[in-house]
Amino acid sequence: MKTATRWFSRNLIRIYMVLGFSYLFVPVLYTFIFSFNDYVKSNLVWRGFTWNNWKQPCGVLDVCPALGNSIKIGLLATFIATILGTLIAFALGRYAFKGRAVTNTLIFLPMASPELVLGASLLTIFLNLGMNLGFWTIVIAHVMFCISFVVVTVKARIASLDPRLEQAAMDLYADERETFRRVTFPLVAPGIAGAALLAFSLSFDDFIITNFNSGTTITFPLYVYTHAERGLPAQANVIGSAMFFLALIIVVLGQVVSKKRKVGA
Amino acid sequence: MAAVVRASGTATSELKKKSLVPYLLLAPGLLWLALFFVAPIITLVGTATKTPGAGIGEFIQTYRWANYWDALTGASAQFGRSFLYAFIATLLALAIAYPLAYGIAFKSGKYKNILLVLVVAPFFCSFILRTIAWKQILGQNGPVYRTLLDLHLISSTTHLTASVPAVIIGLAYNFLPFMTLPLYGSLERIDPRVLEASGDLYANAFTTFRKVTVPLSMPGVVAGTLLTFIPAAGDYVNAEILGNPSTKMIGNVINAQFLNTQDYPTAAALSFILMIAISIMVMIYVRKAGTEELV
Known part of the structure; x- marks a missing residue:
């Protein structure tokens, strides 16, 4: 009895971690299992195992065009937000200038505002300007809320750099431009890649802001939400699960590559 | 800190010349945030004081600040x-x-x-x-x-x-x-x-x-x-x-x-x-x- 209690108290944190991760992953597992459901109309009750949904992920009307929109919007928004955010991060991380506090506040506020307010206020201005809602208004909105996250991620990477590396490059007669190109930028690059991945996943999964500014354009989260009541096809689960595994593979590969680089250097 | 390092390593004239660089780096991103974050919030404040116009979904600016109070009491729960x-x-x-x-x-x-x-x-x-x-x-x-x-x-x-x-x-x-x-x-x-x-x-x-x-x-x-x-x-x-x-x-x-x-x-x-x-x-x-x- 006493050894059992001791084992328990020694492993308390581990038991807790298992429980915590279970809480995180049970819904993901559920989504994955129900992607194999031989459903009719509504994918709420288990009816038997089938590969059909995975063989025909586009077998339901509208689901693949919605996915296509999400990927296009995600890539465009990530591209623009990563460039704009990285430039700001370099300004904040590398230069002393007036207006720093204002800049920091302007970066922080979008992250501290509920998505609902961001989406609603953008809709208000689009309505007042008489703009047509659709693909481009979604891209504009996504870039807006992704910029701050890119700035914070890249800035953290710049702050963690050892300034002596750049000094060493200068001591070895590299001019500013060359130091940036051959030392600073390669060192910051993993941070930029991480920021881009974060921006893409935020954009790809966004529902609230998109719902306000989408017009008649349907993205994948909008598709899932609007079909949730009438009965969601298992193809949505297939796409959700596939994106999950794809992202996991990309992250793990990224870790392996950066580890190899470190060993090589 | 990095700026200090740089300042100690380079001539002061160069640092002055650089003073425009951070603003150029900031400009595009901050402009985006000004247009699509700050301006919308300001528009939001203005839209809130409008009152219904002739058609459905049409509103006229009448600066009715009581709208805020009405909205708050209507949705306090x-x-x-x-x-x-x-x-x-x-x-x-x-x-x-x-x-x-x-x-x-x-x-x-x-x-x-x-x-x-x-x-x-x-x-x-x-x-x-x-x-x-x-x-x-x-x-x-x-x-x-x-x-x-x-x-x-x-x-x-x-x-x-x-x-x-x-x-x-x-x-x-x-x-x-x-x-x-x-x-x-x-x-x-x-x-x-x-x-x-x-x-x-x-x-x-x-x-x-x-x-x-x-x-x-x-x-x-x-x-x-x-x-x-x-x-x-x-x-x-x-x-x-x-x-x-x-x-x-x-x-x-x-x-x-x-x-x-x-x-x-x-x-x-x-x-x-x-x-x-x-x-x-x-x-x-x-x-x-x-x-x-x-x-």
């Missing part, structure tokens, strides 16, 4: 509910995330990075799909309901979904990674020697935790609770999927007024009140917690 649910969900998320972050920071050795990836991993599976999954898990045919029923802990007339606890569980679940990552960030920075020193001074494990670990992790607690509370207070997806008509939060009201009834002034007023209310709470909280550096 939903406001109260939003902040209450968000508050409980934040506490729940903190209770789940703290041991998790603690375990990853101190007890995972070489698996640290993998576990960190796993914390964020559920994000990649659409958040609406996961919320619907919760509806199934807690639903009549789901495992939780069946088990509780078999154990006679609930009667067959009880519903786990379409209830307040379901909404709160959903909220805590959705923003858990936002709570865990900042907590991990501040716990990981704690020097293990500080914890050893506490032990050397005859503090037991619990006292060390209470008097050393927790105070040192406060920046993470503040950041994590804010990153959970703010989106939770403005959320309406969980209340929509996991709740019932009497669990409607302020987000549901704003969403319906913008997109269904097209009562833009009321919706704009409510959005602005929500933003101000959250900002005030955040300011009081941050001041009490004594942390300034958030970004």
Whole structure:
């Protein structure tokens, strides 16, 4: 009895971690299992195992065009937000200038505002300007809320750099431009890649802001939400699960590559 | 700091010439935020004081500031509910995330990075799909309901979904990674020697935790609770999927007024009140917690 209690108290944190991760992953597992459901109309009750949904992920009307929109919007928004955010991060991380506090506040506020307010206020201005809602208004909105996250991620990477590396490059007669190109930028690059991945996943999964500014354009989260009541096809689960595994593979590969680089250097 | 390093290494004339560079770097991004974040918020304030015009969805600017008061009193129940649910969900998320972050920071050795990836991993599976999954898990045919029923802990007339606890569980679940990552960030920075020193001074494990670990992790607690509370207070997806008509939060009201009834002034007023209310709470909280550096 006493050894059992001791084992328990020694492993308390581990038991807790298992429980915590279970809480995180049970819904993901559920989504994955129900992607194999031989459903009719509504994918709420288990009816038997089938590969059909995975063989025909586009077998339901509208689901693949919605996915296509999400990927296009995600890539465009990530591209623009990563460039704009990285430039700001370099300004904040590398230069002393007036207006720093204002800049920091302007970066922080979008992250501290509920998505609902961001989406609603953008809709208000689009309505007042008489703009047509659709693909481009979604891209504009996504870039807006992704910029701050890119700035914070890249800035953290710049702050963690050892300034002596750049000094060493200068001591070895590299001019500013060359130091940036051959030392600073390669060192910051993993941070930029991480920021881009974060921006893409935020954009790809966004529902609230998109719902306000989408017009008649349907993205994948909008598709899932609007079909949730009438009965969601298992193809949505297939796409959700596939994106999950794809992202996991990309992250793990990224870790392996950066580890190899470190060993090589 | 880097600027200081550079200043000591280069001539002053060069530094002066550089003074335009940061502004050029900032300009495109800040312009985007000015156009699509600041300007919309200002428009929101103006739209809120409009009154109905001739047609449906048409409004004229009459500077009727009483709209704010009308909107607030009309939706005070939903406001109260939003902040209450968000508050409980934040506490729940903190209770789940703290041991998790603690375990990853101190007890995972070489698996640290993998576990960190796993914390964020559920994000990649659409958040609406996961919320619907919760509806199934807690639903009549789901495992939780069946088990509780078999154990006679609930009667067959009880519903786990379409209830307040379901909404709160959903909220805590959705923003858990936002709570865990900042907590991990501040716990990981704690020097293990500080914890050893506490032990050397005859503090037991619990006292060390209470008097050393927790105070040192406060920046993470503040950041994590804010990153959970703010989106939770403005959320309406969980209340929509996991709740019932009497669990409607302020987000549901704003969403319906913008997109269904097209009562833009009321919706704009409510959005602005929500933003101000959250900002005030955040300011009081941050001041009490004594942390300034958030970004």
